[in-house]
Amino acid sequence: MASHPHSEKQARPNTPGHRPSRWLTTFVPILIVVAWFVAAGIGGPYFGKVDEVSSNDQTSYLPASAESTQVQKRLGGFTDSDTVPAVVVVTRADGTVLDKGLLARAGSALEQAVGQIPGEASASPLVASQDGKAAEAFLEIPQGDDIGAAVDALRSQLRNDLSGELTVHVTGPAGFTADLLEAFSGIDGILLIAALGAVLVILVLVYRSVLLPALVLVTSVFALCVALLSVWWLAKAGVLLLTGQTQGILFILVIGAATDYSLLYTARYREELARTASRWRATTVALRQSLEPIAAAAGTVIAGLLCLLASDLNSNSSLGPVAAIGIVFAFLAALTLLPSLLLIAGPAAFWPRHLDAPQGSSAGLYGRVGQLVARRARPIWIGVVIVLVAAAACATQFRASGVPQSALVLGSSDARAGQQVLSEHFEGGDGSPAFIITPAATMVEVGTIVREHPGVAAVTVTAAEAPTGSAKLTAQGVESAIPGSPAPEPTISDGSVLIQATLDQPADSAAAEQTVRQLRTALGSKALVGGVTATDIDTNDAAIHDRNLIIPLILVVVTLILMALLRSIVAAVLLLSTTVLSFFATMGVSALVFNHVLHFPGSDPTVPLYGFVFLVALGVDYNIFLMSRVREESGQSGTREGILAGLASTGAVITSAGIVLAATFAALAILPILFLAQLAFIVAFGVLLDTIVVRTLLVPALSYELAGVLWWPSHHGRGLGGGARRTDASAPGGPALSARRAS
Incomplete structure (x- = not known):
């Protein structure tokens, strides 16, 4: 039962010794808070400016050596402007044939709409399909930051002008880019509100305090503001690539990590404040005890993230330093800003709750869990391992070979609907051809190889003199679209020509990818093959390479950090093994949910990589919080009693931290993007699994079983009753240990 606050204060004697100066205890905390307030005030407005330095162009993610990247860089030599293609497709609402009057009306509306797009936008005439039920036109929209706005304006005006009988869709690369940008549009507002709201509710339930949740939330928000300020300027200088998904992950990671670190510090500060009336002493002791874990x-997460620098994909390699910067500021805020705020507030931060003294390892829920572990350690860890292995076996069903571009956006997508209409009435690859660059001398030979492939519907060569900008390429060479007219000369850049191959399947389909792979094989060194399909192929291949390289690298780095922290090989291997097993169990459960519940079409190859980075790095965090406390307690009372004391003292705070992190990552599912929705489920479920099951049951039970060799090769905890297995269930964490810790 909680004692009266007055009696508690009397029970907490002041520690004798030199009293620190008022300048140190008052003005330094205030200066720290003011410095963070100023920095956050400067960084806050940058939330509305992220679009100025971010990019969602998939070709910018690829390394310079990728074939599709090389083609993209050379396209400017064959066209007058840097544009993104779009396809406008028009049908009758009732699905019947379009008559000449409706075609003329649609053509006139399209001409007016294109004329209002800023820049040098252009459109081809509307061409009816063979069945007469649809018409298409190809647009070239100037590439830039406002491509999403340009497509949205085009859609809006066409629908207003052609409402009633006609249905209009804007698809192609520009249409899919606009849909993706719209899906990311809620990242600055709704995502942050959802994440912060979830954290606030959890903090109120955890602390049952008026002021403390606000202080922790301020710490997290200020850390994010300063991190975003740093990242923005680095992206502005071209040092980092900032994408929509990187931005979303940065927001969530900083809020979650800063809150987690704040929870751990607050728990130690509350313990010390319950023992002494001196705020300064409670702060210095809590900082000293919290700093190392x-x-x-934080160092484990940063090291794991920086392993992404080895990635071939620029989007992966940039995420590493961007997220690492966020973790740095989360760490700094939790150990400078929050201690200063709590030092200023003192016990009032916890009002109306009382500051009860620590109750020992047998008290509370996690004390009772510890007693269960002490009695049944072997059955517990064997049972948990069996369940996790069974779940991990389902990880083989996780499909991560890539998804079509049309599946990236969840929910409604105008570009996806337009692509479906195109596939019904035209060649599937209209508007997104494969670009093939070859020397002019081999143009006919390469054109013949491409044209004879069964997956290619049409072959043209770029020719500036042709009315449509390209001319038909046959076995005899270039042909004029107008009978009897001379054939236009193909455009030559650096001795090469640009051949465009329209595929008979949608550009983002598996069949189209197979066609492009076969064309690359057939052409060999004669040509470079790029375009939308080739970019998808190169992105997936690079992602698979990254996954196979970076996951083992992270394992090595994290293992070395754990060995250095715990000064033990056995404990480090134990912690990492349980975390990896938890990851594979999570992937198995995710595979079942994605395939049979949510019916997702598959996953991007980077999803398992990102899941591994976050779950291993963050999962090890909780084991570090637990085992660093176990090591501290083991030095006083032996390994087995130290395990129970460490579990009892960290159980509640680590579980709270895990719930916070799971809630923040779950907020990513608010954005209608397949990649983020899958990552949200994987990390949220994995963190809860690790926090509630692995760290609470598996790690303590295994550690208890291996107590005699847990700290090998060091002799830590030996000679204090930690080596021999106790048979008395009431012995671990009994009154003697509680009295020793209280003293």
Whole structure:
């Protein structure tokens, strides 16, 4: 039962010794808070400016050596402007044939709409399909930051002008880009509101305090503001590539990590404040006790993220430093801003709750869990391992070979609907051809190889003199579209020509990818093959390469950090093994949910990589929080009693931290993007699994079983009753240990 606050204060004697100066205890905390307030005030407005330095162009993600990247860089030599293609497709609402009057009306509306697009936008005439039920036109929209706005304006005006009988869709690369940008549009507002709201509710339930949740939330928000300020300027200078998904992950990671670190510090500060009336002493002791585990946890996440620098994909390699910068500021805020705020507030931060003294390892829920572990350690860890292995076996069903571009956006997508209409009435690859660059001398030979492939519907060569900008390429060479007219000369850049191959399947389909792979094989060194389909292929191939390279690299790095922190090989291997098993169990459950519940079409190859980075790095965090406390307690009372004391003292705070992190990552599912929705489920479920099951049951039970060799090769905890297995269930964490810790 909680004692009266007055009696508690009397029970907490002041520690004798030198009293620190008022300048140190008052003005330094205030200066720290003011410095963070100023920095956050500068960084806050940058939330509305992220679009100025971010990019969602998939070709910018690829390395310079990728074939599709090389083609993209050379396209400017064959066209007058840097544009993104779009396809406008028109049908009758009732699905019947379009008559000449409706075609003329649609053509006139299209001409007016294109004329209002800023820049040098252009459109081809509307061409009816063979069945007469649809018409298409090809547009070239100037590439830039406002491509999404240009497509949205085009859609809006066409629908207003052609409402009633006609249905209009804007698809192609520009249409899909606009849909993706719209899906990311809620990242600055709704995502942050959802994440912060979830964290606030959890903090109120955890602390049952008026002021403390606000202080922790301020710490997280200020850390994010300063991190975004740093990242923005680095992206502005071209040092980092900032994308929509990187931005979303940065927001969530900083909020979650800063809150987690704040929870751990607050727990130690509350313990010390319950023992002493001196705020300064409580602060210095809590900082000293929290610094090593929080620094190790942050260092593990940073090291794991920086392993992404080895990635071939620029989007992956840039995520590493961007997220690492976020973790740095989360760490700094949790150990400078929050301690200063709590030092200023003192016990009032916890009002109306009382500051009860620590109750020992047998008290509370996690004390009772510890007693269960002490009695049944072997059955517990064997049972948990069996369940996790069974779940991990389903990880083989996780499909991560890539998804069509049309599946990236969840929910409604005008570009996807337009692509379906195109596939019904035209060649599937209209508007997104394969670009093939070859020397002019081999133009006919390469054109013949391409044209004879069964997956290619039409072959043209770029010719500036042709009315449509391209001319038909046959076995005899270039042909004029107008009978009897001379054939236009193909455009030559650096001795090469640009051949465009329209595929008979949608550009983002598996069949189209197979066609492009076969064309690359057939052409060999004669040509470079790029375009939308080739970019998807190169992106998936690079992502698979990254996954196979970076996951083992992260394992090595994290293992070395754990060995250095715990000064033990056995404990480090135990923690990492349980975390990896938890990851594969999570992937198995995710495979079942994605395939049979949510019916997702598959996953991007980077999803398992990102899931591994976050779950291993963050999962090890919780094990670090637990085992660093276990090591501390083991030095006083032996390994087995230290395990139970460490579990009892960290159980509640680590579980709270895990719930916070799971809630923040779950907020990513608000954005209608397949990649983020899958990542949200994987990390949220994995963190809860690791926090509630692995860290609460599996790690303590295994550690208890291996107590005699847990700290090998060091002799830590030996000679204090930690080596021999206790048979008395009431012995671990009994009154003697509680009295020793209280003293």
